[in-house]
Amino acid sequence: MARVHDRGGWPGAGPIDRFEHPLSWWEKRMDAITTLLMTPEKRVLRVDELRRAVEDMEPAAYERCAYYERWLHAVETLMAEKGILTREEIDRKVKELDARP
Amino acid sequence: MHDDSHDDRHVPPAPDHDPTDFEKRVEAVQALLVEKGILTADEVRRAVEEMDSRTPAQGARVVARAWVDPAFKARLLADAKAAISELGITVGFDATIVAAENTERVHHVVVCTLCSCYPRGLLGYPPDWYKSLNYRSRVVVDPRGVLKEFGLVLDPNVEVRVLDSTADMRYLVIPARPSGTEQMGEEELASLVTRDSLIGVAEARPPAMR
Structure with a gap:
C-alpha cells in the first residue's frame, strides 16, 4: 500500500477545490524560514530531509494538516534531530510570547 | 518599496483573530532561530519579499x-x-x-x-x-x-x-x-x-x- 504522501492514483479522491486563499503573513514566514535553512549559505536543512520529515508524519495528521502546518512539523522534527531546537524549548517560547502584555 | 516601511514588516499586521497555534509556533521557532544566530529577522523578511517578487x-x-x-x-x-x-x-x-x-x-x-x-x-x-x-x-x-x-x-x-x-x-x-x-x-x-x-x-x- 502506498504511503500517505504518495498520492498518485489514491482511491476515493473527489473534486478539486479550486478556491485559492492568499497566503497569510505567517504562512509566508514559515515558507521563508524553511527555505532560508536550505540555502547553500546556511545548509542547516536539505530539501530531501524536509520531504522525509513531512512524509514520516502520522498519516491522519498528514491528511488533516494544512500545507504549512506540515512544514512547521517537519522543521520542528529536523531541528530536534539536529540538536538545534527541542519541542520543549518551542513550547516554552510560545508560553513566553503568549505572556506578552 | 520605501526603506521606512521595512521596520514595520518585522511585526505582524494587526491581527483580525486570536493567534492560532500555528502562528504562535512559527513565531516561536523564528524567535529561537534568531536567538541562536542561525538566521535573522531581516533575512526572513527579505526571503518573503524575494518570493513575493x-x-x-x-x-x-x-x-x-x-x-x-x-x-x-x-x-x-x-x-x-x-x-x-x-x-x-x-x-x-x-x-x-x-x-x-x-x-x-x-x-x-x-x-x-x-x-x-x-x-x-x-x-x-x-x-x-x-x-x-x-x-x-x-x-x-x-x-x-x-x-x-x-x-x-x-x-x-x-x-x-x-x-x-x-x-x-x-x-x-x-x-x-x-x-x-x-x-x-x-x-x-x-x-x-x-x-x-x-x-x-x-x-x-x-x-x-x-
Missing part, C-alpha cells in the same frame, strides 16, 4: 520570448534555467527546470504527486489546488477529467502527457501560441499567458476580439 508574470515573459524567437525556444527546451537567466530573471538555487512545449498534438500538464514541487523560483508560490490531495491523486490517472474540471476539453486526438515533478526537477509548460496573434509584440503576447497555462491546466488566452 516571483510571479507567473515572469513565466509569461519567458513564454512570450519563446513564441517570437525560435532560437530562444530551442535554448529554453535544452536548458530552461540558463535560457531564463538570459532575460535577467534569477530563479534561485533550487532545482533544475525543464520546459515542455504544448502543440497541436501534445498537451503537457504538471503535478507533484508526492508533495508540491513547482518552479517556484520562477513563478512564485504554487496555488492551493496544486498542493491539494485531490489534484495530486487524480491528474495522473484521469488527466482529461481533471482538465475538464478546469474548463479545458481537449480533442481526443491530442496526446496528454502528465509530468510528475520532483524536488530536483520542476516543469514549466510552454502553452501553444494562440492563433490570431501573429501581429502581436512580446509584451502583448505575455499578457495572454496565465499561470494556469504555465501549469498546463489551461491554454493561453485567445486574443481579445477587435
Whole structure:
C-alpha cells in the first residue's frame, strides 16, 4: 500500500477545490524560514530531509494538516534531530510570547 | 518599496483573530532561530519579499520570448534555467527546470504527486489546488477529467502527457501560441499567458476580439 504522501492514483479522491486563499503573513514566514535553512549559505536543512520529515508524519495528521502546518512539523522534527531546537524549548517560547502584555 | 516601511514588516499586521497555534509556533521557532544566530529577522523578511517578487508574470515573459524567437525556444527546451537567466530573471538555487512545449498534438500538464514541487523560483508560490490531495491523486490517472474540471476539453486526438515533478526537477509548460496573434509584440503576447497555462491546466488566452 502506498504511503500517505504518495498520492498518485489514491482511491476515493473527489473534486478539486479550486478556491485559492492568499497566503497569510505567517504562512509566508514559515515558507521563508524553511527555505532560508536550505540555502547553500546556511545548509542547516536539505530539501530531501524536509520531504522525509513531512512524509514520516502520522498519516491522519498528514491528511488533516494544512500545507504549512506540515512544514512547521517537519522543521520542528529536523531541528530536534539536529540538536538545534527541542519541542520543549518551542513550547516554552510560545508560553513566553503568549505572556506578552 | 520605501526603506521606512521595512521596520514595520518585522511585526505582524494587526491581527483580525486570536493567534492560532500555528502562528504562535512559527513565531516561536523564528524567535529561537534568531536567538541562536542561525538566521535573522531581516533575512526572513527579505526571503518573503524575494518570493513575493516571483510571479507567473515572469513565466509569461519567458513564454512570450519563446513564441517570437525560435532560437530562444530551442535554448529554453535544452536548458530552461540558463535560457531564463538570459532575460535577467534569477530563479534561485533550487532545482533544475525543464520546459515542455504544448502543440497541436501534445498537451503537457504538471503535478507533484508526492508533495508540491513547482518552479517556484520562477513563478512564485504554487496555488492551493496544486498542493491539494485531490489534484495530486487524480491528474495522473484521469488527466482529461481533471482538465475538464478546469474548463479545458481537449480533442481526443491530442496526446496528454502528465509530468510528475520532483524536488530536483520542476516543469514549466510552454502553452501553444494562440492563433490570431501573429501581429502581436512580446509584451502583448505575455499578457495572454496565465499561470494556469504555465501549469498546463489551461491554454493561453485567445486574443481579445477587435
